[in-house]
Amino acid sequence: MLQEDEQIMRIGVLTGGGDCPGLNAVIRAVVRKGVATYGHEFVGFQDGWKGPLEGLSRPLGIAEVRGILPRGGTILGSSRTNPFKIENGVERIKENLAAQGVDALIAIGGEDTLGVATKLHELGVNVIGVPKTIDNDLGATDYTFGFDTAVNIAMEAIDRLHTTAESHHRTLVVEVMGRHAGWIALHAGLAGGANVILLPERQFDVDQVAGYVEKRFQHQYAPIVVVAEGAQPLDGQMVLHNQELDSFGHVRLGGIGQWLAEQLEAKTGKEARTVVLGHIQRGGTPTAFDRVLATRLGLQAIDAAHEGDWGKMVAMQSTDIVRVPLADATAELKTVPLERYAEAEVFFGS
Numbered sequence: 001m002l003q004e005d006e007q008i009m010r011i012g013v014l015t016g017g018g019d020c021p022g023l024n025a026v027i028r029a030v031v032r033k034g035v036a037t038y039g040h041e042f043v044g045f046q047d048g049w050k051g052p053l054e055g056l057s058r059p060l061g062i063a064e065v066r067g068i069l070p071r072g073g074t075i076l077g078s079s080r081t082n083p084f085k086i087e088n089g090v091e092r093i094k095e096n097l098a099a100q101g102v103d104a105l106i107a108i109g110g111e112d113t114l115g116v117a118t119k120l121h122e123l124g125v126n127v128i129g130v131p132k133t134i135d136n137d138l139g140a141t142d143y144t145f146g147f148d149t150a151v152n153i154a155m156e157a158i159d160r161l162h163t164t165a166e167s168h169h170r171t172l173v174v175e176v177m178g179r180h181a182g183w184i185a186l187h188a189g190l191a192g193g194a195n196v197i198l199l200p201e202r203q204f205d206v207d208q209v210a211g212y213v214e215k216r217f218q219h220q221y222a223p224i225v226v227v228a229e230g231a232q233p234l235d236g237q238m239v240l241h242n243q244e245l246d247s248f249g250h251v252r253l254g255g256i257g258q259w260l261a262e263q264l265e266a267k268t269g270k271e272a273r274t275v276v277l278g279h280i281q282r283g284g285t286p287t288a289f290d291r292v293l294a295t296r297l298g299l300q301a302i303d304a305a306h307e308g309d310w311g312k313m314v315a316m317q318s319t320d321i322v323r324v325p326l327a328d329a330t331a332e333l334k335t336v337p338l339e340r341y342a343e344a345e346v347f348f349g350s
Contacts, residue, residue, distance in 0.1 A: 009103040010041045011305055013060060015074040016048030016081070016113030020134045020146030021286030022294035024068040024075055026108050029298025031065045038306050043102060049116055050081040052105070053089060055096040069295075070285045083116060090123055097125070104310070106301050108132050110144075111330055114313065118326040121311040128305045129313035129326045130297050134282060137181035137335065140328040141315035145294040150177065150281040151187045157277055158192030158224055165222035171213050171264055171272035175257030177281050178228030181335045184281070189226035190344055196223065197344050198260075200230035201336045206260070210267040212349035217270060219350070225264070227257055296321050 013030060015023050027044070034040040044060035045051025058064075058076075068075055083089030097105070104126035107117040110133035121127045131138045134150040154176050165172045174194070176184045182199025189197035195216045198204045209225065216223035261272040286294065293316060300314040300321045312323040 008039050008041065009305070010043065010101050011302075012043050012045050012052060012057070012097065012100075012102045012105045013076065014045040014048055014051050014105065014107055014109075015076050015078050015132070016107065016109035016116070017078060017132070018080075018110070018134070018282060019073045019078050020132060020282050021072045021149040021284060022145035022290040023073065023078075023108060023132060024065075024071045025286065025291050025294035026130055026132075026145070026298040026301070027060070027075065028065040028068050029295045030106055030302045031060055032062060033299050034302040034306075035062055038302070040302075040306070043100060044076045045105075047077040048079040048081050048109070048113065049083050049093075050079045051076070052093045052096050052102075053081060053083050053086065054092075055099065057100060069291060072282075072284045072286065080112065082112070084119065090120065093120070094125065104128070104305055106130065106305060110135070111138060111333070114138070114326060115330045118311075118330060121326060126305075126308075126310045127326070128301050128310065129329060130301050131313060131315060131329060134184065135178055135181050136183040137333045138329050139332055139334050140313065140324040141317065143293065143316050145286070145290040145297065146282070147183065148289040148293075149284070149287045150184050151191065152287055153281050153284070154184060154188035154226075154277055155191040157275065157280075158188060158194060158226065161224060161275060162193070162222075165224060169217075169222055169270070171223050171225065171261070171268070171270055173225045173227060173257045173261040173264070173272060173274045175227050175229055175274065175276045175278075177277070179230045180333055182228040182231070182341075183336060185226050185228040185231075186336055186340065186344060190347075192224070192226070193347075194224045194226040195350070196225040196348050197341075198225070198227040198231040199336055199341060200228050200232070202338065202341060203232050203234045205234050206263050207267065209260070210264055213264055213268050213270070215349035217268070223349075225260065227260055229256060231256055 136147040265272040
């Protein structure tokens with residue numbers, strides 16, 4: 001409970017970047033413990049960094065977070081707004097925080113959202129970070145919530161695709177999310193019994209993939225090829241949806257699955273179809289693992305804020321929730337080690 005010499009704070013909460021299952025569980029844990037244990041007040045900033053940038057906020061108390069634990073997405077909304085790409089963006093955020101009496105921020109997000117949080121902390125804003133990304137590619141944490149749910153969604157899709165592929169004797173190429181890190185492809189492909197898994201971490205040889213596909217057909221089974229959206233062929237560039245960049249400088253990915261299916265059909269003479277799971281991987285209710293992880297991260301985030309341990313991110317290391325410098329989370333992407341990929345290669349073409 002709040003001690004007599006401890007100050008009640010007004011804390012802003014925001015969710016930035018791509019949505020994912022588990023965001024609401026973090027918000028719920030932060031508010032429930034923050035109000036009941038510490039007596040702090042909360043305000044929800046809407047649509048990521050756009051909220052504090054434009055002063056867009058909503059009430060955030062215990063009543064507002066009841067019943068949101070199993071809900072996917074985020075009740076606060078999200079966006080890919082980058083205040084450092086907007087004129088006087090930092091000054092506007094500081095002015096809006098002061099105008100609303102906000103003492104600190106808890107930012108829930110991935111590489112881009114926490115990158116902004118890191119810079120704001122260096123500029124004097126009190127910030128605590130909570131790691132979120134279905135890609136599981138943030139450094140300093142073993143797992144991010146949303147990843148387990150995305151993998152289970154992809155695995156279930158692969159399970160279903162096996163039966164239709166067998167019925168029609170065709171190759172099915174399943175494109176999953178993963179811009180620069182292939183964790184979803186690796187885990188979903190292994191769990192779903194895929195015959196080939198292609199990751200951004202290592203360029204692939206289309207002829208070798210075609211060989212795996214033909215070998216699978218020789219066993220009288222239809223192949224499933226799982227490909228991360230950021231995977232690239234040996235002699236080609238990343239297949240892009242278009243050349244537009246978002247405010248963080250990222251291109252919009254998509255198309256590698258369809259391209260690969262066309263190549264495999266031409267090389268093997270067997271019909272090949274593409275299934276792009278896309279945003280279905282982000283939607284729906286979080287798994288039990290993600291609900292628990294998100295809740296634990298939220299509880300530790302409000303502890304860090306209460307103690308004034310600014311500039312930290314709460315992270316999962318082993319089974320513990322620890323605090324690490326925000327800068328450590330975004331220093332470099334956590335990609336799939338090649339030795340982990342080698343484990344999966346045992347099953348290719350078999």
